[in-house]
Amino acid sequence: MTEYEAVIGLETHIQLNTTTKVFCSCKADSWYDEPNTNICPVCCGLPGVLPVLNKAVVEKATLLANAMHSEIRPISYFDRKNYFYPDLPKGYQISQFDQSIGKGGYLDLPVPANASLDKQAYIRRVGIWKMHIEEDAGKTKTAGNRRLIDFNRCGVPLVEMVTAPDLRTADEAAQYLTRLRQLLRWIGISEADMEKGHLRCDANVSIRKKGETILNSKTEIKNVNSIDAVRESILKEVERQIRETEAGNRIEAWTLEWDEDTNTLKKMRSKETEADYRYFREPDLLPIRLEDEWKHAILANFPELPLERRARFIEQYGLPEYDAEILTSERKLSDYYEATVKAYAGDPKKVSNWLMNEVLRMINDQELNPAEMSLTPAALASILKLVDAGTININTGKSLLQKVQQSGKSPEMIVADEGLGLVSDDSAIRAVCQEVLTESPNEVAAYKGGKVTLIGWFVGGVMKKMRGKADAAKAKQILEELLR
Ligand SMILES: [Zn+2]
Numbered sequence: 001m002t003e004y005e006a007v008i009g010l011e012t013h014i015q016l017n018t019t020t021k022v023f024c025s026c027k028a029d030s031w032y033d034e035p036n037t038n039i040c041p042v043c044c045g046l047p048g049v050l051p052v053l054n055k056a057v058v059e060k061a062t063l064l065a066n067a068m069h070s071e072i073r074p075i076s077y078f079d080r081k082n083y084f085y086p087d088l089p090k091g092y093q094i095s096q097f098d099q100s101i102g103k104g105g106y107l108d109l110p111v112p113a114n115a116s117l118d119k120q121a122y123i124r125r126v127g128i129w130k131m132h133i134e135e136d137a138g139k140t141k142t143a144g145n146r147r148l149i150d151f152n153r154c155g156v157p158l159v160e161m162v163t164a165p166d167l168r169t170a171d172e173a174a175q176y177l178t179r180l181r182q183l184l185r186w187i188g189i190s191e192a193d194m195e196k197g198h199l200r201c202d203a204n205v206s207i208r209k210k211g212e213t214i215l216n217s218k219t220e221i222k223n224v225n226s227i228d229a230v231r232e233s234i235l236k237e238v239e240r241q242i243r244e245t246e247a248g249n250r251i252e253a254w255t256l257e258w259d260e261d262t263n264t265l266k267k268m269r270s271k272e273t274e275a276d277y278r279y280f281r282e283p284d285l286l287p288i289r290l291e292d293e294w295k296h297a298i299l300a301n302f303p304e305l306p307l308e309r310r311a312r313f314i315e316q317y318g319l320p321e322y323d324a325e326i327l328t329s330e331r332k333l334s335d336y337y338e339a340t341v342k343a344y345a346g347d348p349k350k351v352s353n354w355l356m357n358e359v360l361r362m363i364n365d366q367e368l369n370p371a372e373m374s375l376t377p378a379a380l381a382s383i384l385k386l387v388d389a390g391t392i393n394i395n396t397g398k399s400l401l402q403k404v405q406q407s408g409k410s411p412e413m414i415v416a417d418e419g420l421g422l423v424s425d426d427s428a429i430r431a432v433c434q435e436v437l438t439e440s441p442n443e444v445a446a447y448k449g450g451k452v453t454l455i456g457w458f459v460g461g462v463m464k465k466m467r468g469k470a471d472a473a474k475a476k477q478i479l480e481e482l483l484r
Contacts, residue, residue, distance in 0.1 A: 006238045007206045008167035012191050014159045015198040022135050023051030031196050035150035043155035045090030057157040059298045060189040061101050063134050067187050070105030075428035078282035087138035097279045100132030109175050109291050127164035134164045170234035194225050207241045217251045233258040248354050253375045282368045317348035336370040341382035375405040382411045396420050422469050433478045437460040
């Protein structure tokens with residue numbers, strides 16, 4: 001097994017989150033609609049109708065091309081991809097062939113850190129071979145012995161992206177998809193929900209002996225709609241190809257379908273080649289002219305990308321890689337973190353600890369949007385400052401998170417209203433300490449006899465009497481003094 005390596009390329013179809021379809025004004029997302037209720041003469045391809053390009057599609061595709069470090073063509077063309085299938089009413093799909101919106105590009109994947117390796121070894125660079133805009137086809141499904149067709153999805157805007165065969169393991173393929181999904185949501189062009197088909201993936205898989213550079217005959221795995229299924233189907237296919245090769249058999253260029261229910265691959269058909277589609281320029285649409293002014297407007301507020309931000313968090317805030325990874329998993333969360341650090345002006349790692357433990361749990365449990373929480377970055381920073389100043393203790397601070405979120409009041413106001421502040425008056429703490437010692441003569445004797453660990457027990461007694469509102473360190477100091 002170990003003398004072989006896998007050579008994997010991924011084809012992804014990304015559904016853009018535009019309001020309307022790519023060439024008509026039907027709404028783009030009809031996931032919850034009844035079949036064939038979200039259609040019009042254009043997306044059904046009736047004779048005599050003409051497509052009109054949705055500007056938002058060009059803008060979102062441009063954002064993606066920029067995020068993938070692709071060259072953005074100033075003029076790109078639409079082409080007809082001709083094939084017959086029942087879910088394709090026009091008999092062709094409007095796509096882009098040789099002059100598509102994006103040319104080249106790459107996505108970097110961080111590979112698990114290995115201190116002995118140089119910087120380049122941390123990155124697996126996955127090249128992008130093709131990136132183009134196209135319209136989606138409809139859906140067919142089998143019901144008993146009938147075949148049903150739903151045209152709702154016809155004309156939904158997609159970007160198809162094909163990687164170079166740069167991935168070497170099933171895990172890397174899964175990581176590519178995870179990173180791509182993160183990126184799509186980060187730049188806000190797709191919901192990238194694989195279950196809803198917003199992000200679909202086919203995998204091209206071949207094997208070769210390690211050290212070889214040739215590309216052997218590959219198979220294509222279709223119909224994998226979760227990241228786990230991509231990982232698992234590739235693992236199975238690589239194993240199969242090694243078995244076949246070892247047995248002296250040739251690998252045929254099959255198209256394979258992943259069966260979710262049985263976790264197995266079955267052969268669908270022998271593969272078509274590109275020439276079968278008889279591409280030619282789409283005569284009903286003008287080329288896309290992406291003039292400089294428009295392009296600059298689209299890219300004017302282009303965000304810092306997740307991996308760049310992750311690296312910056314490590315560098316600028318001294319965060320461990322683990323923290324930086326979690327905090328940059330989503331753009332809103334990383335914005336929230338950074339806004340809190342600015343408002344707090346204290347230790348950035350402390351903010352990270354509070355956010356990753358308490359606040360993130362709250363966000364996940366209650367399905368909150370970090371950008372819309374009542375517990376704003378400023379409120380979180382206030383709570384941290386109250387703890388730092390000794391006005392409240394950590395436990396009170398933690399309980400404030402939920403109270404601020406639910407009431408929308410400021411932390412300071414809640415502390416004042418509910419009397420949550422610590423007793424800062426030394427003589428009040430001293431009186432309680434004295435009370436505890438007077439009530440526990442046996443423990444005091446034991447302490448004086450050398451059992452100094454009892455100090456914790458005395459502190460506990462003071463905290464209990466003061467209902468948690470004493471500064472524990474101060475109480476300990478006073479107790480020790482009194483016991484001397
Ligand atoms: Zn339509």
